[in-house]
Every structure is written in C-alpha cells, then in structure tokens.
Amino acid sequence: MARVDADPLSAEPSPAEPTAPADDPTAAVAAADLVVPPALVAQTLPEYARAWGARVRNGDAGVLPVVVGMVLIAVVFEAISPSHVFLSANNIVNLFQQSAVFMVLAMAQCFPLLLGEIDLSVGYVGPLAGIVTVQLVEPATTNWPWWAAIVVGLAVVGVWGFLQGTLITRLRIPSFIVTLAGFLIANGVCLIVLSFGPFSGYPPLAGTSSNVAVINHLMYGTIDPTISWIAMVVVVALLAVVLWLRDARRRASGLVAPPRGLTILKIVFIAIVGVVVVAICGINRAHFGTIEGVPWVIPIVLGVLGVWMILLERTRFGRYVYAIGGNAEAARRAGVGLAGVRTWCFVLCSMTAGLAGMLFFSYLGGASNNINGGQLTLYAVAAAVIGGTSLFGGRGRVLHGVLGGLVIGGIYNGMFLLGLAVEWEYIVTGLVLIVAVAIDSLSRRVR
Amino acid sequence: MSTAPQGAPATAPQGGPTLLTARGIDKHFGAVQALYKVDLDLPAGAVTCLCGDNGAGKSVMTRCISGIHAPDHGEICWMGEPVSIRTPRDASHLGIETVFQDLALADNLDIVQNMFLGREIVRRGFLDEDSMERAASKTLAELRVTSVRSIRQPVASLSGGQRQSVAVAKAVMWNSKLVILDEPTAALGVVQTRQVLDLVLRMRDNGLAVMVISHNLNDVFEVADRIAVLQLGRMVVQGPASDFDRQSLVDYMTTGTSSRRPAGSSDPDGAVS
Numbered sequence: 001m002a003r004v005d006a007d008p009l010s011a012e013p014s015p016a017e018p019t020a021p022a023d024d025p026t027a028a029v030a031a032a033d034l035v036v037p038p039a040l041v042a043q044t045l046p047e048y049a050r051a052w053g054a055r056v057r058n059g060d061a062g063v064l065p066v067v068v069g070m071v072l073i074a075v076v077f078e079a080i081s082p083s084h085v086f087l088s089a090n091n092i093v094n095l096f097q098q099s100a101v102f103m104v105l106a107m108a109q110c111f112p113l114l115l116g117e118i119d120l121s122v123g124y125v126g127p128l129a130g131i132v133t134v135q136l137v138e139p140a141t142t143n144w145p146w147w148a149a150i151v152v153g154l155a156v157v158g159v160w161g162f163l164q165g166t167l168i169t170r171l172r173i174p175s176f177i178v179t180l181a182g183f184l185i186a187n188g189v190c191l192i193v194l195s196f197g198p199f200s201g202y203p204p205l206a207g208t209s210s211n212v213a214v215i216n217h218l219m220y221g222t223i224d225p226t227i228s229w230i231a232m233v234v235v236v237a238l239l240a241v242v243l244w245l246r247d248a249r250r251r252a253s254g255l256v257a258p259p260r261g262l263t264i265l266k267i268v269f270i271a272i273v274g275v276v277v278v279a280i281c282g283i284n285r286a287h288f289g290t291i292e293g294v295p296w297v298i299p300i301v302l303g304v305l306g307v308w309m310i311l312l313e314r315t316r317f318g319r320y321v322y323a324i325g326g327n328a329e330a331a332r333r334a335g336v337g338l339a340g341v342r343t344w345c346f347v348l349c350s351m352t353a354g355l356a357g358m359l360f361f362s363y364l365g366g367a368s369n370n371i372n373g374g375q376l377t378l379y380a381v382a383a384a385v386i387g388g389t390s391l392f393g394g395r396g397r398v399l400h401g402v403l404g405g406l407v408i409g410g411i412y413n414g415m416f417l418l419g420l421a422v423e424w425e426y427i428v429t430g431l432v433l434i435v436a437v438a439i440d441s442l443s444r445r446v447r
Numbered sequence: 448m449s450t451a452p453q454g455a456p457a458t459a460p461q462g463g464p465t466l467l468t469a470r471g472i473d474k475h476f477g478a479v480q481a482l483y484k485v486d487l488d489l490p491a492g493a494v495t496c497l498c499g500d501n502g503a504g505k506s507v508m509t510r511c512i513s514g515i516h517a518p519d520h521g522e523i524c525w526m527g528e529p530v531s532i533r534t535p536r537d538a539s540h541l542g543i544e545t546v547f548q549d550l551a552l553a554d555n556l557d558i559v560q561n562m563f564l565g566r567e568i569v570r571r572g573f574l575d576e577d578s579m580e581r582a583a584s585k586t587l588a589e590l591r592v593t594s595v596r597s598i599r600q601p602v603a604s605l606s607g608g609q610r611q612s613v614a615v616a617k618a619v620m621w622n623s624k625l626v627i628l629d630e631p632t633a634a635l636g637v638v639q640t641r642q643v644l645d646l647v648l649r650m651r652d653n654g655l656a657v658m659v660i661s662h663n664l665n666d667v668f669e670v671a672d673r674i675a676v677l678q679l680g681r682m683v684v685q686g687p688a689s690d691f692d693r694q695s696l697v698d699y700m701t702t703g704t705s706s707r708r709p710a711g712s713s714d715p716d717g718a719v720s
C-alpha cells in the first residue's frame with residue numbers, strides 16, 4: 001500500500017549507495033557519536049564492545065543498571081540469607097513465581113508508559129479479572145469451563161480499559177486522574193463480585209473441580225521434565241534460526257546489521273538461559289515426594305513477552321505507540337490516528353494486568369478481599385521503570401518490564417528469607433525505584 | 448542567476464493549470480487573527496515562493512493546506528474541485544507533502560522509521576524493515592545526505608541540518624503532486640542547500656507544484672516562478688517572479704505596498720485589498 005516512488009528525484013539518478021555504515025568504522029567508533037546504537041557503527045565484536053562502553057559512560061545504559069541490580073541482589077542475598085538458600089533451585093523457582101505477577105503487571109504498564117501516560121488502575125483492575133474468572137469456575141456458583149471464565153475475565157477488564165482509554169483520549173482527561181478513579185471504582189467492584197456465592201469473600205482454588213484446578217495450575221502446575229527439555233530445545237532452535245537468517249539476510253543485502261559475532265553471542269546467551277532454567281526446574285524441589293519440571297507460569301510469562309515484543313517492535317501499531325510517545329504532534333501530522341492507538345494501549349494494559357490478576361490469585365490459592373492494590377500498582381510502575389522504561393514516553397521495551405519485575409521479586413523474596421518485616425521491603429523497593437528514576441532522568445539530560 | 452521560465456503566460460498565473468486554489472482563508476487563534484481572507488494559487492509545474500516577515504502567517508497557511516489546522520472560513524479547490532482537507536491523511540491522499548518548519552520528527556525513532564512514519568511498508572502483517580531501509584537510503588543518497596553515520600540512528604542524535612535533510616527526504620520520497628517546504632534550507636550547509644534548491648527545480652520540471660517559504664531572498668529569486676507575499680495575515684500581492692525585484696519584495700513584506708514595481712509589469716493577479 002505504501003508507494004515508494006522517487007519520481008521527483010529521478011531526473012538526476014545517482015548511485016544509490018546505502019549511506020551506512022560509515023566507510024571507516026574504526027574512525028567512526030573512535031569519534032564515538034555516543035547516541036548511535038553500537039550495533040550500527042561496529043563491524044566486529046571488539047569494536048562493538050568499545051562503542052557500547054563509550055555509550056554507557058555517556059549515560060545511556062540501556063538494560064545495564066537492571067542487570068547489575070539483579071546480580072547485586074543475587075550476590076548479596078545469597079551471602080546473607082540463612083544457610084544461603086537464595087540461589088537454591090527451590091527458591092529460584094519460588095522467586096520466579098513471586099515475580100511473575102510483577103513481571104506481567106510491568107509489561108501491562110509498558111503500554112501507557114511508552115505513550116508518556118500512566119495507568120494507576122492496574123492494582124485493582126488486574127485482580128478484578130482474576131476475581132471474575134475464579135467466581136465463574138467455582139462449582140458452587142456458575143461452574144464454567146476454565147477457558148470461558150478466563151476469556152470473560154479478560155473481556156471484562158478489556159472493556160474497562162476501553163472506557164478509561166476513551167475518557168482519556170476523547171475527553172482529554174489526564175490519564176493520572178482517570179485511572180486513579182478507575183482504581184477506586186475497581187476496588188469497589190472487586191468487593192461486590194467477591195460477595196457473590198457462599199464464600200464470604202474468599203472463593204478458594206481448592207477442590208476437585210478440573211476447571212478450578214486449571215486456574216490453580218497457572219502458577220503451580222508443572223510440565224514434565226522431558227517435555228520441558230524438548231520444548232526448550234525447539235524454542236531456542238527456532239529463535240536461533242530466525243535471528244540468524246534475519247541478520248544474515250540484512251548483512252548480505254548491505255543493510256545495517258549487527259556483526260556476525262554478536263548474533264552468535266545472542267543465540268548462545270538465549271541457549272544458556274534456556275538450559276539453565278530447565279535444568280534448575282528439573283531438580284526435585286519438594287520436601288516430600290516430587291515436584292519437578294518447569295512451572296506453567298514460565299511459558300505463560302514468556303508467551304506474553306514474545307507476543308507483546310512482536311506487537312510493539314514488528315508491527316505498525318507498535319511503531320505508532322513509540323512515535324506518539326516520542327512526538328505526538330509528529331505522529332498526528334504523519335496521519336497516525338492518535339485516539340485509536342492510545343485507547344488500544346489502555347485496553348491492552350488492562351487485559352495484560354487481568355492476566356497478572358489471574359496469576360496473582362493462582363499464587364494465593366484463591367481470590368480474596370484482602371488485596372493490596374496500591375502496592376500492585378506501584379510495583380507495576382516501579383518494575384517497568386527499574387527495567388529501563390522511561391516515564392517520559394517513547395523509550396523502553398516490554399523485556400525491561402520482565403527484568404524489572406525480577407528485581408522487585410528478588411527484593412521481596414530476599415527480604416522474606418531474611419525474616420525482615422514488610423516495612424523494610426517497602427523501604428528498599430522505594431529506594432530502588434528512586435535510583436531507577438534518577439538514572440532515567442540523568443540519561444535524558446545527557447541527551 | 449537564472450530565474451523563472453519566461454514565456455506566454457497560460458490561463459493560469461504561471462506554469463501549468465492551477466493545482467490548488469485557496470480562496471478567502473480565515474484563521475484565528477483565540478484573539479489572534481493569523482490569516483485574513485487569504486487567496487493563494489499554486490499552479491502545477493511552477494515554484495511559488497511565499498514570503499513575509501516573522502509572524503506574517505506563512506506557517507499557519509501551510510498548516511491549513513496540509514490538514515493540520517481547519518480554516519475558520521474559506522474554500523480550497525484541488526484541480527478545480529472543492530475539497531475539504533480535514534486531516535493530514537486527507538492531504539497526503541490528495542498528493543500534498545509538507546516539510547514543516549518544526550520538522551515534525553519523532554526524536555526516539557530512527558531515520559528510516561521517521562521517513563516512513565504513517566506509511567510503513569507492511570508484509571504479511573509485519574513491518575518490512577528491509578524494504579523501508581533500502582528505499583530510505585536511496586532517497587537520502589539522491590539528496591546527497593551522506594553526513595549521517597547510519598540511517599538507523601535515532602533522530603535525536605542528528606544535527607539540526609541533518610534533521611532538516613531527513614524532513615525534506617521524508618516529504619519528497621512519495622509520489623506527490625504538491626510539495627510544500629516551510630524554510631527547508633534554514634539550517635542547511637552550502638552543499639545541502641544546493642541539493643534542496645536543485646531538488647525544488649527538478650520537482651518543478653517534473654510537473655509538480657512546489658511552494659517554498661524562505662527568508663533568503665537569493666534563494667527566493669533563484670527558484671521562484673511566482674511570488675506571493677503575506678503581511679500580518681493578509682495576502683498583499685502575488686504574481687510572476689519577474690514582476691518583483693529585491694527592493695519591491697522587501698517593501699511588500701514590510702509595508703504591504705511598493706512604489707517600485709519594475710516598469711512594464713501588469714497588476715499582480717490575486718492581490719487582495
């Protein structure tokens with residue numbers, strides 16, 4: 001549909017040489033135009049490393065702070081946790097399960113943050129989806145099949161997000177206010193929905209119903225180790241082939257492409273992560289009997305991550321989200337329908353948060369009227385920002401949300417192992433958030 | 448300096464048939480009346496230079512034509528047919544491309560992404576980055592924009608002139624009929640200015656209508672076939688470039704009238720009282 005026609009220019013044809021990469025990469029790196037992604041100026045791995053180092057020194061650290069944070073958390077808590085259990089297989093799986101809710105919430109929050117907006121309502125809108133789903137599968141209430149309950153739970157909060165998004169985009173009310181109101185209203189609606197049925201506010205996920213069991217398994221169900229290994233190998237191989245073919249094709253046609261070594265490094269890294277995760281999950285982590293294999297929640301989180309990464313980085317919709325966050329007026333003048341894209345972002349945010357809500361109650365083993373929605377909201381924003389998503393719009397990736405969620409989950413888990421009271425968890429998380437936002441603001445100033 | 452092609456004036460003011468005619472365009476912002484009943488003709492195959500002092504309303508007029516602002520009153524005809532250009536998309540469907548004075552680039556996107564913003568090439572539902580990158584680098588090469596290190600670098604990392612080159616490239620890579628350039632060379636170096644002026648002339652020779660806004664009178668007299676002058680929101684004069692010399696143009700821009708019209712010229716058509 002897009003016509004590329006250089007007709008006005010054709011009167012004076014000139015050799016259409018790609019303008020990049022620069023003819024002399026070494027000089028280019030030495031001159032170090034620091035804002036250029038290193039992959040664009042470097043031809044070989046060492047050059048890439050040097051360009052990357054220059055960029056980090058200049059204040060644009062990317063995921064470096066969050067990775068350093070993760071290593072720091074791992075080392076510190078492993079050293080000081082009682083009998084060094086922090087990095088035990090049991091605790092790592094546990095940590096991942098605890099972090100999963102924050103990871104998914106942070107991915108949800110990425111959509112409004114990329115626009116330069118915020119969604120404060122996720123702390124109760126997410127749980128609302130979970131409560132609807134739990135109520136629907138309960139044999140004592142409607143006894144719906146699990147998939148229908150999940151679809152309806154997500155649809156309810158999808159409509160909720162649509163209403164919030166419509167108020168924000170059509171009536172131009174700041175997202176801060178609309179979603180703050182949505183937060184309070186959702187809290188009330190959660191309590192009303194919880195009061196249905198004979199559970200006095202605590203519909204459990206125990207019992208023999210297979211539909212209830214599926215919701216319970218979202219967090220705790222495990223995949224047989226053999227199948228885990230096979231699935232991991234298939235996924236890693238697929239990713240490797242896709243990555244390799246894409247970079248090779250771009251290199252062959254003279255387009256901007258990362259050095260071959262970097263592509264290999266990426267593939268090796270993905271493979272190592274895959275092997276380590278499946279190996280750790282393969283260790284029996286039960287005190288009695290056997291609990292082994294990859295918990296369902298890991299493929300669920302990775303699936304959400306993959307789908308949202310493709311949507312935001314490989315489709316027109318995603319391109320528009322970034323464009324609006326970077327310069328809404330430029331996007332408007334380019335013919336982008338701002339209202340539609342913005343509204344959809346709030347819908348997707350609410351639905352992703354809804355999935356997090358389901359994981360949350362699966363983790364708790366049942367729905368409950370004792371939810372700290374404020375904490376969930378703050379941790380969602382904190383995880384996204386700690387992971388490197390900018391509060392000012394236009395910069396960040398859903399992958400950052402996952403890493404930030406892991407940091408928050410790590411702090412939560414480590415403080416719990418140390419037997420520290422919850423107030424310390426709040427204080428430490430708050431401090432980490434300040435550091436993350438400071439890094440974000442500093443890197444903006446350097447630009 | 449070679450100026451407008453001389454010859455028998457056609458029915459239209461100069462060049463080919465009039466592609467776009469604006470009649471009686473009014474636009475106000477709050478208490479500020481930016482445009483009063485502005486008439487403007489943009490013939491195909493001709494370069495029209497819109498001149499005027501700072502704040503004369505040139506950019507507002509540009510934005511009214513490209514669907515950014517809706518005029519309060521007035522009519523725009525496209526190839527003789529009345530049209531309503533309500534959105535930027537309407538304008539680009541008609542074939543109107545604009546380089547805005549503030550460039551309208553998204554800092555966080557790279558050069559290719561900016562050049563294709565709103566018109567991405569999509570294959571099987573996914574962005575076709577390879578095709579877009581190839582087309583973008585071809586256009587940039589033709590404009591001799593060789594100083595950027597990589598077309599995959601974010602626009603935030605470009606110099607002012609490089610950004611302007613990208614904005615120009617973005618506007619001319621589409622098969623358009625009318626190209627509007629609002630101060631396209633203000634930040635450009637000598638070579639790039641030359642490229643843009645040559646490009647303007649090439650587009651004219653290929654039959655496009657081109658409207659250029661510039662404060663540089665050398666550039667104006669070099670490329671203009673027609674000159675239109677706005678002063679404080681009113682169109683004080685428009686006519687063939689050969690009717691103007693430097694002094695009269697400056698007079699029109701500053702006072703709205705000129706006693707120094709070159710001898711033998713007819714009354715400028717389209718002048719509004």
Ligand SMILES: Nc1ncnc2c1ncn2[C@@H]1O[C@H](COP(=O)(O)OP(=O)(O)OP(=O)(O)O)[C@@H](O)[C@H]1O
Pocket residue numbers: 476479480481499500501502503504505506507508548
């Ligand atoms: N979006 C806006 N809101 C309010 N007033 C505006 C807006 N845009 C322009 N104006 C006003 O309209 C008038 C004309 O502005 P315009 O930008 O068209 O000037 P210009 O001729 O392009 O000047 P310059 O040569 O400095 O670019 C000015 O008085 C300006 O203050």
Ligand SMILES: [Mg+2]
Pocket residue numbers: 505506507548629
């Ligand atoms: Mg202007």
